[in-house]
Amino acid sequence: MDFLDVPTVLKVSALFNLMAALAWLTLAQAFRIAPRAGRLMAAAHLLRLATQDYGNHLAGWPDLLRQAVPEYGLLGGMVLLLLALRRMLRSRRRPRDIAWIAGLGALAIAAGLAAGSALLPELAGTAAVTALALLSVREVMQGVGDQLSRAVAVATTMPFALLALMSLGHGAELLLEPGLHGHLLHGELPSPARAVLWFVVTVAITLSLIALMIWRVVMRIQHLTYRDPLTGALNRRAFEQALADAQAQLQRGHGFALAMIDIDHFKRINDEHGHPAGDAALQHCVRIWQAGLREVDRLGRLGGEEFCALLPLQPAGDLASAAAVAERLRASLAAQPLQWGGCELPLSASFGVALPVPGDAAGEIGLARADAELYRAKAEGRNRVCVATHLQGSP
Template structure:
């Protein structure tokens, strides 16, 4: 059939890989979007081009060498692709397992070339690619499985799962079916359906990576929109939105507490050691407090050295639990001075704790009560926790 003409399909695949490499290059150089991952994608696409466009370049070479070099390039392309995928997903685990698997695969291919076998390099590479494709599926599921819907996660992982199945199937045919390898060697070009599947897999994997890139860009925009650029805590607007949402849940029995925080004598740090030390102090405090809070708690920077924690409570009126957490935050900061230019700078903070009242849609009443307790803590000597009285029923 015309549309399954193998040389045409290979030309289309070559053109697609070249255009994809150019697109990733533009993302890396012009737009600076995930530049390291983009450069890895450029290299991954380019590694496929010799195999697709240079079928006659190695005519006359020993079959083992010709096939071995082709399999090494294909393996390199998959490894680069997996490394790019990990960077897009923000994986912090060192890719030692990828290095071991790909290294073992490369050694197996070279050993097959050295032995003169024309079948061994392809079989080793197919098994290695199957394992790497399975790792890619796992990376996607770990990276976005809890942040995207199941359907979107499955669609993103599907091309890698298909690569795993097809690689395993080809390896099984090569090993188990007598004469299968000889038939592949007799024809230097892949069969029409194999060429078509290769093109479809390349396009599908590229679309998955583009989707992950768009997701990463959206997440970055959301982070910049909702986070304080220095400390990474919620900015005032995002915190007020979280407070309004928590206040709306109050009628359903989902209580919370506010902990207002102000770093004591912060101006002295700036005046004595400079604004760089002040920024370091803010980062130090936020890091300590975030480590002491749960994932569902919300820490926001309201301005300057003033912060606030929105603390969901298992019991709506459990003011003692909120006060205990505030005391833990206070004690941890007092016990952990900032290390700045070979000296320890002691830091403390004052805390005000308050529970919300009903009829306060935007949470202004609970903010005011927590703020009043904060000022009482500062007036009583700083470095302490003050707790507001329980709010009376009715509007705050």
């Protein structure tokens, strides 16, 4: 790559870091898109820009600083990048692993500098960056691996994996090539291949984070489109679509059951404690029911205090399993009163369970049959599960 002008590549890299930092800050501050992740990414780019360890801008600095600045800058930038990645993926994992890796890396760099070694600080920084890059790969795969296609997930992960491989390769070079670690002290430029690779990885990681940000925005839009804003359950339109899809699969042997749910004496909660208490009660119920449902189940809010759960079954006619799920949801709610205004508000719900009817494209007959069982549960005293045992015809 002798034809490459390394100083020009480094200037382009510096300009890219500056523009990327401004872009992330604009998205975070002006448009409020992933603001915390955006600020962290801007800081990572600015830190990389300020401590870029190539060129003559370190000339004349004391040897200790000429070694410390690029190593701590690279480590700090990687920490900011990983924190931004976790924010982007809405990870609930505490950053203890990041703190341990970064802390040990920083201490090892300091120990090497104190010992007067030119090799140990760079080797310690490279090891820490490698570990953090591998941690980034894990974060992406766990965060979006099951929500995106395999090709997209691999493409999103690739820049972080490439960074880990580059760091591993650099560590091997430091161990196998004597004198390589002293290039900073002599003000040497990196090789053309290294300069280009770092620039490509920087751009690829930034694009990967942008892709994750777009995915997050799309997921947010989908949430607002298909979810009830108060409870987070599917709204009526989304539930009806899920029901129509399930009905279409019914002929192929993919059975399901419907469980209509109505919160008992809900109007009394609003009248006695106010509408905020009613909203809290709805959220409390959905939180408990979602915890008791499987990932394949769908819970929708049809209106007011009325909900419906779509429960896929295997085998298709296993009505007993659906009734057991409804009973579990009923018992869980009855056992967990709402804490409101310093007191406990006991809550209960009535359930009507029914199987769908083949040929009912919109699932209206199945819903009506489950609704009839719900009214029977109300008439028989509430806080119970009633099951439709007849399978044919309309209710």
